[in-house]
Amino acid sequence: MSILVDGNTRVLVHGITGKAATFHVRHCREYGTKVVAGLRPGKGGQQFDGVIPIYDTAREAVAEQGANASLIFVPAMGAADAIMEAIDAEIPLIVCITEGIPSNDMLRVRERLLGSHSTLLGPNSPGVISPGKTKLGIMPSHIHQPGSVGVVSRSGTLTFETVWQLTRRGIGQSSCVGIGGDGVHGLTLLEVVRRFNDDPGTDGIIMVGEIGGEEEEAAAEYVHRSVKKPVAAFIAGITAPPGRRMGHAGAIISGKKSGAAYKIAALEKAGIAVAKNPASIAETYGERAGLFAK
Amino acid sequence: MKIHEYQAKELLASFSVPVERGVVVRSAEEIGGAMGKLGERARYAVKAQIHSGGRGKGHFSGGLEGGGVQLVSSEKKAVDLARRMLGNRLVTAQNGPDGSLVTAVYIAEVLEPQRQFYLSILIDRAAQRPVVLASRDGGVEIEALAEEHPEKILREHIHPLFGPEAFQARRIAFWLGLKDDVLWEDFQRTLAGIYRIFWEKNASLVEINPLIVTEEGRLCALDAKINFEDNGLPRHEDIRALRDSAQEDEKEVRASEFGLSYIALDGTVGCLTNGAGLAMATMDMLHSYGIRPANFLDLGDNSGVDAIAEAVRILLSDKNARCLLVNIFGGAMRGDLVADGILKALDGKGLSLPLVVRIEGANAELGRKTIAAALPGTVFADDLAAIGYAIKNAYERT
Numbered sequence: 001m002s003i004l005v006d007g008n009t010r011v012l013v014h015g016i017t018g019k020a021a022t023f024h025v026r027h028c029r030e031y032g033t034k035v036v037a038g039l040r041p042g043k044g045g046q047q048f049d050g051v052i053p054i055y056d057t058a059r060e061a062v063a064e065q066g067a068n069a070s071l072i073f074v075p076a077m078g079a080a081d082a083i084m085e086a087i088d089a090e091i092p093l094i095v096c097i098t099e100g101i102p103s104n105d106m107l108r109v110r111e112r113l114l115g116s117h118s119t120l121l122g123p124n125s126p127g128v129i130s131p132g133k134t135k136l137g138i139m140p141s142h143i144h145q146p147g148s149v150g151v152v153s154r155s156g157t158l159t160f161e162t163v164w165q166l167t168r169r170g171i172g173q174s175s176c177v178g179i180g181g182d183g184v185h186g187l188t189l190l191e192v193v194r195r196f197n198d199d200p201g202t203d204g205i206i207m208v209g210e211i212g213g214e215e216e217e218a219a220a221e222y223v224h225r226s227v228k229k230p231v232a233a234f235i236a237g238i239t240a241p242p243g244r245r246m247g248h249a250g251a252i253i254s255g256k257k258s259g260a261a262y263k264i265a266a267l268e269k270a271g272i273a274v275a276k277n278p279a280s281i282a283e284t285y286g287e288r289a290g291l292f293a294k
Numbered sequence: 295m296k297i298h299e300y301q302a303k304e305l306l307a308s309f310s311v312p313v314e315r316g317v318v319v320r321s322a323e324e325i326g327g328a329m330g331k332l333g334e335r336a337r338y339a340v341k342a343q344i345h346s347g348g349r350g351k352g353h354f355s356g357g358l359e360g361g362g363v364q365l366v367s368s369e370k371k372a373v374d375l376a377r378r379m380l381g382n383r384l385v386t387a388q389n390g391p392d393g394s395l396v397t398a399v400y401i402a403e404v405l406e407p408q409r410q411f412y413l414s415i416l417i418d419r420a421a422q423r424p425v426v427l428a429s430r431d432g433g434v435e436i437e438a439l440a441e442e443h444p445e446k447i448l449r450e451h452i453h454p455l456f457g458p459e460a461f462q463a464r465r466i467a468f469w470l471g472l473k474d475d476v477l478w479e480d481f482q483r484t485l486a487g488i489y490r491i492f493w494e495k496n497a498s499l500v501e502i503n504p505l506i507v508t509e510e511g512r513l514c515a516l517d518a519k520i521n522f523e524d525n526g527l528p529r530h531e532d533i534r535a536l537r538d539s540a541q542e543d544e545k546e547v548r549a550s551e552f553g554l555s556y557i558a559l560d561g562t563v564g565c566l567t568n569g570a571g572l573a574m575a576t577m578d579m580l581h582s583y584g585i586r587p588a589n590f591l592d593l594g595d596n597s598g599v600d601a602i603a604e605a606v607r608i609l610l611s612d613k614n615a616r617c618l619l620v621n622i623f624g625g626a627m628r629g630d631l632v633a634d635g636i637l638k639a640l641d642g643k644g645l646s647l648p649l650v651v652r653i654e655g656a657n658a659e660l661g662r663k664t665i666a667a668a669l670p671g672t673v674f675a676d677d678l679a680a681i682g683y684a685i686k687n688a689y690e691r692t
Contacts (some may be wrong), residue, residue: 020596020626031538077528099595102496102526103417107454110422126625138625140655155571156595159625160655161678164623168677170417183419183568208569213419225504236574239581241591247570249421249525255437277582278575279679 001201002130002175003150003192004093004121005069007034009134012058012067012091014039014074014082016048024097024138025052028071033134035063039082046112058089069134072096079123080105087118095136096122096180101280103249106184113186116156117281120186124154124248126178139163139176142234147172149285150196152189153208154181154215155248158236158278165282171291174202181248183212189219197227204230204289206281207272211237212251218264224270232285233267234275235260295522297536300400302518305495309487311502313515316402318343322377327646328401329369337404338372340364342379344394345388345541347519350388354379355393362386362396365404370619374399395540405514407506411470412436413484414501415492424452424492426485428466432504458489472513480513486509493502495533496526545589545608553594554600556608561586563685564609564647566602566636568593568627575678576621583682585689588615595626602635610639610647618692619685620651621678622661629653629661637668643667648688652681 011028015021016038023027025048029035037055038048044056055061058070070086070093072079079098086094087109101123113120121128127137132146139160145167153159159178166173177192179185189207196202205227209216216235238260240246242253253259267274273288275281286292297305307313316339317328323573332338342349349362362384366372371383371688376399385393410432418425428448431439440447451553452458460482467473467481488500499521506516527534539547549556555570563585567573570592577587589612591605609618622632634652652675653661665672672687675681 009329024626077527100525102529103498103523104454104493104496104526107417107422107424111453111455140625143655149665153571155569156625157567157569157573158571158575160625161572161575164654164675183417184422208571210574219419234575236571236578239577240574241557241559241585244557244590245524245555246557246574246590247594249523251570251574256441277679277682278579279677279682 001178001199002042002133003130003137003195003199003202004175004177005130007133009069009136010034010036010065010067011069011071011136012037012039012061012065014070014086016040016052016054016073020074024073027141028135028190031135033136036065038213048169058085058091062089062091062257067091069093069136070095072098074098076100080109080175083109083120086115087112089228090117092117092119094118094120095125095127096120097125097127097203099124101182102185103182106182110184122178122185124182125180126159128175128177130175131173137178143167144176148201148203149173149176150199150202150205151176151208152192152196152205153178154189154210154250155208155236156226157270158208161278162206162281169282169286171282171286174199181250189215190222193219193222195228197229202229204285206285207231207233208281209233209235210248210251211240211253211260212247212258214257219264220272223272226260230289232273232275232281232288234278234281235263235267236278295524295527295537296345296541297522297654298345298398298399298521298538299341299518300343301536301546302520303515305491305520306487306515306518307476309490310483311487311515312484312513314402314405316400318398318400319376319380319469320398322380325373325376329373332401332403334369335403337365337368338368339402339404340366340372340379341396341400341402342376342384342396343400344384344389344396345538346389347384347396348386348388349384352384354384356382356383358382358660359439392464397538397540405506405508405516407504407516408509409507412503413488413505414499414503415488416499418451421451424454426450426452426458426466428470430470432506435501452489457493458485474511476511477507477513480485484513491520495530496523497521498523520554545611545615548604549608552604553597555594555602556605557590559587559589561588564588564615564618565591566593566605566609566620568590568622568624572621572623576619579678579682580685583686585685586611593627597627599631599635599638602632603638606636606639615647617685618645618647618649619681620653620654622651622655623656624653624655626658627656630664632665633661636665648692649673650675650681650684650688652676671678
């Protein structure tokens, strides 16, 4: 099993004709992802790679192709509008890859999400993959292996790093989810951890957090209360200087609580195994899950 | 992006927030005319403009007595002080041993605060809503107050689609003890103004500290800080024009022109990495080996060969660098592009520093081959742990 996406996911790609989108959509299709439609206002009626119909509006793509997930590559200044169009078309899952969306745009999106039929992943997300089934995102395919560990992260490349460590040790993944590096965004660490906890195909969870915000603490509290599955974690940025934005819009230490040491303490208090070094994330999980004792 | 106090006050005034009378001077020649505009006063506040807090308690590196904010009792003294502040460097607890270049001085009337408040607006990430913070303890550092006396701060969440409602403005005003009609009107204008700057200009923080009640019984923003979200800058030409690059690290300015996230640090290993998480994790890993990174660098997803080459040039221009580390996990970024960027920066010349390379993900093998062919001394590591060993070895040889 898996969370969020599987073989039944039918994808509408917003901004499908862009350079990055073209590159990644081709890789998704090679992986087996059902990309059923593209969206590019003004290019409706054309086709992507000669096979995927392009539409002017999301509603048309849903009506004609039964799209049930959006994958958004629209440039930053128009990306919030693309998310809102997907919400309006009642698309259940919206994955936004775009980086650099102004926070105020995302505050409007958040209000539109309330009471809607949609769940948002991102923005500034690497996407989500359920290995062996489908991928909606920019992650390299070959590093994944089907299995039963759920991976959730605030960072793209650090998700890849974690997954690659797992695969090289023969530990497969149920789903790998990047919630994105922005301060204002959709699914939180806690919400993804909860989905993994409820997924019978996921036996254990790895959570990769970083400085800034309080999502790690909230997830840790939930783990402490409700999760019986083994959970390991890593927090990036223990050496980050305070007050500086570390690449991600959301990765900034502002006050004691958003620093790595505070988060690590909260995680350990919740009984989560925290990797001391980013090179040992899979190792730490394996030990916690008892995978190496057999 | 940060701006100066005088720029923040000009912006506040243009959004109907009351500020004190003041003039800005950027060169000695401007001072005379500016003082004429300000008019004769009994006392003057002379404030060095740099992008750092703690200016009042700072000191000048160029042998000028007193801090970055001084009160003087004559026009002649104000002129003389402003002239000596300009071009000097002001060192504070926040901006490092070299301090910051004073490119402008703000000269203002001196007001006697009867009461002092704190007022700001920013995004509350936990609530995913804007929040107004207010306190009757103006002039203090809000982070310290939040930790020691959270009960002294009022937090009022604002609905982003509607803005602050009148009842919310009343709640904050009553809480601050502003019951007088004139003060209430001043407060409404102030709150509306800072919210509009936050919302319309994509500010990440609008902070008035202190907001004071003057002897005349009016509100006035005595000091102000406004930061803007980088993601919003493409929409605001007027805000971009406020940037003062002299306040920023020269390498960071160069990097930002190429769309790179670069932060100069004080270590000795130059790091070429992609993705914020991996870049931070790489720094953390080096530290666990007792080695300090010279920088944080996130190439981002859309950097082309030219941007990557510029990143390498920036790393090589750091005189403290003893080693170069490339740690790339390609997804959107491709390994071959990184290799091409490195070679472009070297421009046919060899590399004088030891180079450790780990490239994984999209087009990784092509990238590794390109580097191996052009730079035979390169040490390749095939995972994060191997990088640690390789860097430690390379480092000990230098």
